[in-house]
Amino acid sequence: MGQKGDKKRRESSGGGFFMEVEGNRRVILSGCCGIQAYAEDCICLRTPFGAVTVYGEQLEMGCMTVDGATVIGRLQRIEFS
Amino acid sequence: MLSRVMRWFPGWVRVETEGGYPERLLNDLTAAGVPVWHVRRREERTRFSCLAGDYRSLRPLARRACVRMRLRQKHGFPFWRHRYRHRKGLLVGLALYGVILALLAPRIWVVQVVGNTETPTGDILAVARQRGVAIGARMDRLDIKGLQINGPDDLPTLSWITVNPNSCVARVEVTERIPTPEVIDLSVPSDIVALRDGRILRVEVRSGRRLVRDGEAVTAGTVLITGRVETDLGEKLYRSYGEVWAETHRRITVSVPLLYTRPVPEGTVICRPTVSFLCWDFPLYSNSALQGEWIHRQTRHFLTARDMTLPLGVTNDYYLPVVEQKSVRTAGQARVLAEQQLAAQEAALFAPDSYELLTREGEIRDGTYVLTATYRCRENIAAEVPIGQTLPIS
Numbered sequence: 001m002g003q004k005g006d007k008k009r010r011e012s013s014g015g016g017f018f019m020e021v022e023g024n025r026r027v028i029l030s031g032c033c034g035i036q037a038y039a040e041d042c043i044c045l046r047t048p049f050g051a052v053t054v055y056g057e058q059l060e061m062g063c064m065t066v067d068g069a070t071v072i073g074r075l076q077r078i079e080f081s
Numbered sequence: 082m083l084s085r086v087m088r089w090f091p092g093w094v095r096v097e098t099e100g101g102y103p104e105r106l107l108n109d110l111t112a113a114g115v116p117v118w119h120v121r122r123r124e125e126r127t128r129f130s131c132l133a134g135d136y137r138s139l140r141p142l143a144r145r146a147c148v149r150m151r152l153r154q155k156h157g158f159p160f161w162r163h164r165y166r167h168r169k170g171l172l173v174g175l176a177l178y179g180v181i182l183a184l185l186a187p188r189i190w191v192v193q194v195v196g197n198t199e200t201p202t203g204d205i206l207a208v209a210r211q212r213g214v215a216i217g218a219r220m221d222r223l224d225i226k227g228l229q230i231n232g233p234d235d236l237p238t239l240s241w242i243t244v245n246p247n248s249c250v251a252r253v254e255v256t257e258r259i260p261t262p263e264v265i266d267l268s269v270p271s272d273i274v275a276l277r278d279g280r281i282l283r284v285e286v287r288s289g290r291r292l293v294r295d296g297e298a299v300t301a302g303t304v305l306i307t308g309r310v311e312t313d314l315g316e317k318l319y320r321s322y323g324e325v326w327a328e329t330h331r332r333i334t335v336s337v338p339l340l341y342t343r344p345v346p347e348g349t350v351i352c353r354p355t356v357s358f359l360c361w362d363f364p365l366y367s368n369s370a371l372q373g374e375w376i377h378r379q380t381r382h383f384l385t386a387r388d389m390t391l392p393l394g395v396t397n398d399y400y401l402p403v404v405e406q407k408s409v410r411t412a413g414q415a416r417v418l419a420e421q422q423l424a425a426q427e428a429a430l431f432a433p434d435s436y437e438l439l440t441r442e443g444e445i446r447d448g449t450y451v452l453t454a455t456y457r458c459r460e461n462i463a464a465e466v467p468i469g470q471t472l473p474i475s
Contacts, residue, residue: 034104034107034111034112035104035108036104037104038103038104038107038120038122040122040124059122060121061107061117061118061119061120062118062119062120063118064107064110064111064116064117064120064129065111065116066111066112066114
């Protein structure tokens with residue numbers, strides 16, 4: 001019962017992927033699967049339901065682990081594809 | 082901040098990669114469970130940080146991602162230790178610091194006494210020392226209960242004594258006893274007699290019967306207040322108690338010889354330094370005996386902090402050799418000295434504003450300057466003696 005409930009919650013919230021945006025300075029992505037593209041003004045991360053691309057200036061990956069990543073810099077826009 | 086400290090101990094490195102597929106390298110690193118941080122891409126170069134221990138596992142992954150990898154910076158304890166590996170003195174100093182800290186931290190460095198006004202501080206320290214409160218003693222071996230229970234017995238002027246240990250300072254706190262009023266024993270019958278000749282000014286009788294009137298002249302030994310009281314049932318004996326104020330005449334004579342001997346410094350001063358640390362003294366001189374007469378002078382140079390004297394310093398004992406030499410005072414010098422001695426005796430004998438100087442005469446007699454002064458005084462001349470006894474005239 002508990003496992004079914006967890007699975008249901010995960011599916012309804014995007015397959016365990018969460019994103020937290022702190023102003024235009026930081027984005028915390030939890031549950032992402034890896035990096036698709038990495039440039040100075042654009043970082044594209046793979047997620048269970050697609051790709052998330054963060055655009056901005058002086059972008060930097062503050063922390064990157066198997067559980068998630070943090071993008072720091074002057075954020076301009078975030079795209080889901 | 083915490084993560085920085087946690088990274089500092091295992092050590093961390095800043096890595097720069099160039100060319101190839103840095104995204105693939107980063108994905109492989111996260112898949113392999115290697116945490117990276119501060120990942121920054123600038124043109125063709127990508128920089129990131131990882132733990133020093135994970136650097137070796139980066140090589141095969143970098144080769145697979147076709148990137149050239151270079152170590153840019155090293156931080157943390159392993160690199161710091163490696164940098165200072167040839168400086169053994171640092172390690173010895175660090176170890177010495179730890180040993181000194183472990184040896185000295187649990188000991189008493191300063192003993193403070195607070196709360197005493199009448200009881201001498203030296204007496205309090207002596208009582209406290211019996212219970213382990215002394216410079217250099219271990220703080221955890223203080224017999225605080227014993228001091229609280231037995232301290233007031235050893236020093237009857239105290240009603241409470243305790244010691245509050247505070248890091249390396251032992252603060253001895255005392256409360257002085259308020260003296261209980263004297264209980265007059267009325268069972269022993271007595272008379273009040275005159276202590277010296279005088280003219281009665283005022284008589285305050287609290288117990289007994291008054292025998293003299295105001296203005297009456299009395300001689301030493303005259304009964305002023307008697308304990309023999311006539312009642313309807315016959316004579317009853319009481320203890321006499323009261324004050325008899327009279328005008329008296331007193332004389333003080335001071336003699337100062339004109340010829341005297343005084344010590345005169347001769348020769349060089351000998352300095353004997355002693356280094357003190359906690360309760361240990363280390364004399365820095367040979368223990369040879371000093372010959373002849375000396376004037377001894379001592380100076381102490383101890384470290385201080387926050388108005389507290391620390392138990393580390395030097396005590397210098399100076400010994401100045403002297404010879405006895407006969408000297409002669411002039412009459413003026415003798416007079417000044419005699420006046421100083423007279424003033425000291427006045428302060429010791431008379432209460433302030435209770436006397437009046439009548440005459441003062443100085444003369445040189447047989448090689449001595451003699452200063453004689455007479456006074457008119459107002460004083461209590463009552464002296465209690467048992468009934469039937471006379472006052473011993475001194």
